[in-house]
Amino acid sequence: MNMRKRIITYGTFDILHRGHINLLRRAKALGDYLIVGLSSEDFNLVKQKNAYYPFADRRMIMESIRYVDKVIIEDNWEQKADDVVNYRADILVMGDDWAGKFDYLKNLCEVVYLPRTPSISSTQIKAEMF
Ligand code: C2G
Numbered sequence: 001m002n003m004r005k006r007i008i009t010y011g012t013f014d015i016l017h018r019g020h021i022n023l024l025r026r027a028k029a030l031g032d033y034l035i036v037g038l039s040s041e042d043f044n045l046v047k048q049k050n051a052y053y054p055f056a057d058r059r060m061i062m063e064s065i066r067y068v069d070k071v072i073i074e075d076n077w078e079q080k081a082d083d084v085v086n087y088r089a090d091i092l093v094m095g096d097d098w099a100g101k102f103d104y105l106k107n108l109c110e111v112v113y114l115p116r117t118p119s120i121s122s123t124q125i126k127a128e129m130f
Contacts, residue, residue: 006033006035007031007091015052040073081108092111093113095116
């Protein structure tokens with residue numbers, strides 16, 4: 001564990017699965033404090049994502065995960081720079097489906113894209129379940 005490194009990541013984290021946990025575990029391993037920007041229901045609409053669990057449930061679930069130290073609300077695309085500054089994040093971590101998309105933040109923090117966990121997604125789970 002890298003002492004005194006603060007990590008931030010963002011997502012909807014609906015129908016939690018091993019891909020999410022792998023991401024959170026690896027993100028936390030890069031530092032000693034992990035902040036998760038959890039997408040609001042309004043922002044999910046912007047992302048054209050239809051979360052099964054409402055925000056309050058997703059927040060309660062996220063806050064119960066040992067790797068997570070703080071959950072903040074992700075309301076828009078533009079808040080990341082302010083969040084990095086306000087929460088003193090040293091590293092932004094995202095799955096590599098986002099590779100390159102957040103490089104504009106490299107003047108404020110390190111940006112790390114981690115390999116996605118293959119063959120699992122909330123969308124696939126929902127499709128198979130319902
Ligand atoms: N993820 C992963 N492996 C999977 C599925 C997801 O590593 N099999 C990662 C994603 O790359 C992301 C995080 O888990 O970093 C959360 O995934 P989603 O809830 O799908 O988040 P997303 O809709 O990509 O939202 O501003 C950023 C967005 O809010 C990210």
